[in-house]
Amino acid sequence: MKTLVATLIGPDKTGLVKQLAALIKQHHGSWQGSAMSELAGYFAGIVEIRVPEEHCQALSQALTRLPDFQVQLVEGKQQQPQGQHLRLTVTANDRLGIVDEVTDVLNQLNISVKTLKTDSHPAPVTGIMLFEANSTLILPHGQTLGDLQSRLEALSDDLVVDIEPG
Incomplete structure (x- = not known):
């Protein structure tokens, strides 16, 4: 399994989160955590996704092709601060x-x-x-x-x- 962290920003409209959730599911990804907001008419979000390695490339390409969105993807790290x-x-x-x-x-x-x-x-x-x-x-x-x-x-x-x- 791989962990992807996707940041997305684009004009806010109804159904964006559903569109994102469906895309992740379609590519066998699991939505792990997220933070999303509407700010000044824009949707801004960050999502942690776990996806089987064999589906990672296809999901990455699908996310970057989302219309009207600026998308950035990075591979997640597993180290956590202690305390x-x-x-x-x-x-x-x-x-x-x-x-x-x-x-x-x-x-x-x-x-x-x-x-x-x-x-x-x-x-x-x-x-x-x-x-x-x-x-x-x-x-x-x-x-x-x-x-x-x-x-x-x-x-x-x-x-x-x-x-x-x-």
């Missing part, structure tokens, strides 16, 4: 540089980001724009949850940090 899995939520008044500041702390502590989803939306009562980031992290052996929490909270007075085992 404690965490779920991190960061909420703050929306401003420039929040992701840069948070990821700088994560980088300093050698923390691996497995997933990251961000959004900005108006606060329910005040209407002030809030930024929210939800991520899955791997805290390496030797790093402490308390150190991560204190470093993130030191970034700004309005930054709310919630960390849970994940």
Whole structure:
């Protein structure tokens, strides 16, 4: 078996995920994991696919021929970072540089980001724009949850940090 990671971007329209799922199934592939979003009128997705070696070439060619899509394929790796899995939520008044500041702390502590989803939306009562980031992290052996929490909270007075085992 081979693992392919496909990134896709193209104009958003109904049925794209179904089209992709059918194509993967048609070529004997197994949909392992994905992250997909509609952003500014475009569909953007990344999919991990396991496929028998004898069907890998045909699936790769079919994916790159999807109409209206830019597709990039790479062969997946099996190595996983070691450490404690965490779920991190960061909420703050929306401003420039929040992701840069948070990821700088994560980088300093050698923390691996497995997933990251961000959004900005108006606060329910005040209407002030809030930024929210939800991520899955791997805290390496030797790093402490308390150190991560204190470093993130030191970034700004309005930054709310919630960390849970994940």
